[in-house]
Amino acid sequence: MIKRIVLASSNKGKIAEFKAYLRGFEVLSYGEIIKPFEIEEYGNSFKENAIIKSRAVFDRLNDKNAIVLSDDSGISIPLLNGIPGIYSARFAGKEANAKKNLELLVQKLKEANVERADAFYTAAIAISTEKGDFSVHGWMYGKAITDPKGDNGFGYDPMFIPQGFDKTLGELEASVKENFSHRSRALKLALILLKTLTKDKR
Numbered sequence: 001m002i003k004r005i006v007l008a009s010s011n012k013g014k015i016a017e018f019k020a021y022l023r024g025f026e027v028l029s030y031g032e033i034i035k036p037f038e039i040e041e042y043g044n045s046f047k048e049n050a051i052i053k054s055r056a057v058f059d060r061l062n063d064k065n066a067i068v069l070s071d072d073s074g075i076s077i078p079l080l081n082g083i084p085g086i087y088s089a090r091f092a093g094k095e096a097n098a099k100k101n102l103e104l105l106v107q108k109l110k111e112a113n114v115e116r117a118d119a120f121y122t123a124a125i126a127i128s129t130e131k132g133d134f135s136v137h138g139w140m141y142g143k144a145i146t147d148p149k150g151d152n153g154f155g156y157d158p159m160f161i162p163q164g165f166d167k168t169l170g171e172l173e174a175s176v177k178e179n180f181s182h183r184s185r186a187l188k189l190a191l192i193l194l195k196t197l198t199k200d201k202r
Helices: 012-021 046-061 085-090 098-111 182-197
Strands: 004-007 026-029 068-076 116-129 132-145 160-162
Touching: 004 012, 012 026, 012 182, 046 068, 046 116, 046 132, 068 085, 068 182, 085 098, 098 132, 116 160, 116 182, 132 182
Parallel strands: 004 026, 004 068
Antiparallel strands: 068 116, 116 132, 132 160
16 A cells, blocks of 8 residues: 655645655645645754644644655855755745845855855754654755856755765756755655654565
């Protein structure tokens, strides 16, 4: 029996990435089941915000058999005191889009008089079920640059060069990024949890 995973997200880029990775599971956006609603992310860490989202959707579904998965992720630049961090998705303001967020971060780097700086992505994945809330993390290290390149991916991908590469995430194919991205690393751990929680012995 194929297990259904409900994603606590409406982000098309994230949904596509999760569906590609969670092969063997039926993956749905929660918006396909219930009317989307505003979830206030008031946590102080990626983990806290991920759990807030997955638990909010689980409670709203009102289905004890539901398995809700969410993630909270972002990029941090130590040189800039860790920004944007947990505010990555709303760095340029609550109504900002990915383009404006990226442009603002590029501007901040330029104001610091650097063309590139150490940076890292964090992905916290939370799983909420009737058994409780669980979470795992994944990281990806590299450099943030002030000359964005590439149209693949989403968010800050065009300005991030992962360690061991000379191209940005925006230039790399999804099949390449799937092997080492912060979200892929977190998903590998999440799969272990999912198989345990669903008693899936495949």
